[in-house]
Amino acid sequence: MKKSKNTWQLATYQTERLSTIPSMASAVSKKISLFVQSHRKMVDEASLFFIHYQTDLKRLQKLKKNLANYSEQIDIINDYKKEHGKLPLIINQSSTDKYLTQLYRLEQQIKKEYATLQSKIIQQKINRFEALDHLTDNMLDLLSNQRIFSQFLGTIALSTPLPDEEVRCIRNEKYKPIYIAGLAVALxxxxxxxxxxxxxxxxxxxxDMFDDNNASFMALEQNELSNEVMAQYREDVLKPIAKAALLQSIGSYSPQAQAIFSGDRYRMLSVKERSQLIEIVRLKSIDYFKFGIGIPQRKVNTLQEKIEYTQFEQKKLSFMLSFFEKETEDNTELLKLLRIPLIYSSFMVSTKPEFNYKKIYTAYDTLKESALKREIDPLYTKLFLSMVGYFPLGSGIYFISQETNAIEKGIVSSLYPANPHEPICKQITRHQIKSQSQKEVIVSPKTNIFFTQARLNSEFEPEFYELKYKSTYTWNANEVWEVQIPALEFWRKDGTRKVNDQIIVKEY
Structure with missing residues (x-):
């Protein structure tokens, strides 16, 4: 039996929205572009926020203090008149009546200035909240099952620039928060x-939110949660996590962080600079959530509803802030959760000046080794690696087709492989000529030439492999994405998968 909800909560959950979630993501590339644009607008606005927010808050506080001083003086004079029937004499003032009139004028002037500044701050907070809320809502629409999530994440990976492109760091910086947030929610x-x-x-x-704990938000094809539970889960749990992940580096756009970058966000920092930057980003990100977004405005019917709403939203805000606070018993799980997508994204959506594409195939082992050293959580890492597999989504592999007995090209097209070393791919060549079908292929280590044993067992000689592949047994699928491989054609799947597990073995 699920918990009963307050009246204000029932109004919050937009179950009718769920019917608009696309069953086929035919325009995922466009959606991701919109996500990136929305996030960049938030970043640009945050840069201005960090410049002005302390001045605005100090000004607001000063106006409030001055207003209180004037009001207090007016009350003292009026109280004296009530008690004594006349106005008091004021030192250095020839006329108390004129002085009182001046106080009223100054009080009204400050009230107006205070109201204007407060209204501006509140409206900006509303705008920021709505922008972030809409972005996370739209993103979660593409995380509602494994198939559409694979397309969402794979499109980002395949759309990143090539290693030697000058815009790579800049563009990857724009993709990275979206990529991290998607992985954080899935994990x-x-x-x-x-x-x-x-x-x-x-x-x-x-x-008691879930009647069936096995019902998954990200089932293979169809979400298994009821509309009411899914909407509540999205609103109260997944959206706060996605928001924290999306804005995990928002503090890096503050003037204090920019000073450390010295005009180059992508340069290698010294240990001291990096330590300073991490602390600045953490503190400024907290300020952004506290003073830049805060608790959203909402109309309620009664004082009790207002109290309940404010208390719950404060808890939700505190939950999001805990992703940025120093580790405690209460937030250790959240920091461990976010750390894994952050590390993984540094391979897949790298913003390092120097980048070797082949490094993405080392991400699995790097995470596994870090988990063994207890640098990251072993349990969370195991679940994450089972989700992403050894071969990253969107990466290119070569495999010996049991149908053609030729070495064909494939691109990893789905997450959640049954075996981390058996990627689920779309085969894009047949007899080494461009060819695609709607069926996916599960490539076993026996036929994947990335593995030494597969090459040794094949009918092809070592000299052939060395001459043709030059010890590089993977390939960068980004080179052909949307040039030779249209996105709509690639992501079209009929739901069937064949296993490529046998090759013609050498005869000795």
Missing amino acids: FEEIRLTHDFKNPYLKDCMQ
């Missing part, structure tokens, strides 16, 4: 299905 869902969270907000929020 949270994997953890939620198998483990309970100790975080007070999550425990309270998700208590």
Whole structure:
């Protein structure tokens, strides 16, 4: 039995929105472009916020203090008149009546200035909240099942610039927050299905939320949650996580952080500079959530509803802030959760000046090794690696087709492989000529020439491999994306998968 909800909560959950989630993401590329544009607008606005917010807040505080001083003086004079029947004499003032009139005028002037500045600050907070809320809502529409999520994440990976393109760092910086947020939500869902969270907000929020704990927000094809549960889960749990992930580096656009970058956001920082930057980003990101967004405005019917709404939204805000705070018992799970997508994204959407594409095939082992050293959470890492597999989504592989006995090209097209070393791919050549079907191929290590044993067991000689592939047994699929491989054609799937597991073995 799920918990009963307050009146204001029932109005919050937009179950009618769920019917608009696309069953086929035929325009995912366009959607991602819109996500990136929306996020960049938020970044540009945040840059201005960081310049002005402290001045505005100090000005507001000063006006409030001055207003209180004038009001107090007016009250003292009026109280004296009530008690004594006449106005008091004021030192250095020839006429108390004129002085009182001046006080009233100054009070009204400051009230107007205070109201104008307060209204501006509130409206800007509303605008920021709505921009972030709409972005996370639209993103979660593309995370509602494994198939559309694979297309969402794969499109980002395949759309990143080539290693030697000058715009690579700039464009990847724009894609990166979207990529991280998607992975963070997906990883949270994997953890939620198998483990309970100790975080007070999550425990309270998700208590009795699910009738069936096995029902997944990200099922293979069709979301298994009821509309009411899915809407509540999105609103109270997934959206706050996505928001924190999307804005995990928002503080890097503050003047203090920009000073450390010294005009180059992508240069290698010294240990001292990096340490300073991390602390600045953390503190300024907290300020952005606290003073730049805060608790959203909402109309309620009664004082009790207002109290309940404010209390709950404050808890939600505190939950998002805990992603940026120093580690405690309450937020350790959240920091461990976010750390894994952050590391993985540094391989897939790299903003380093020097970048070797082949490094993406080392991400799996790097995370696995870090988990063994307890640098990242072993349990969370295991779930994450099971989700992404050894061969990253959107990466290119070569495999020996059991149908053609030729070495064909494939692009990893789905997450959640049954075996991390058996990527789910779309085959894009047949007899080494461009060819696509709607069927996916599960490539076993026996036929994937990335693995030494597959090459040794094949009928092709080592000299052939060395001459043709020059010890590079993977390829950059970004080179052909939307040039030779149209996105709509690539992502079209009929739901069937064949297993490529056998090759013609050498005869000795």
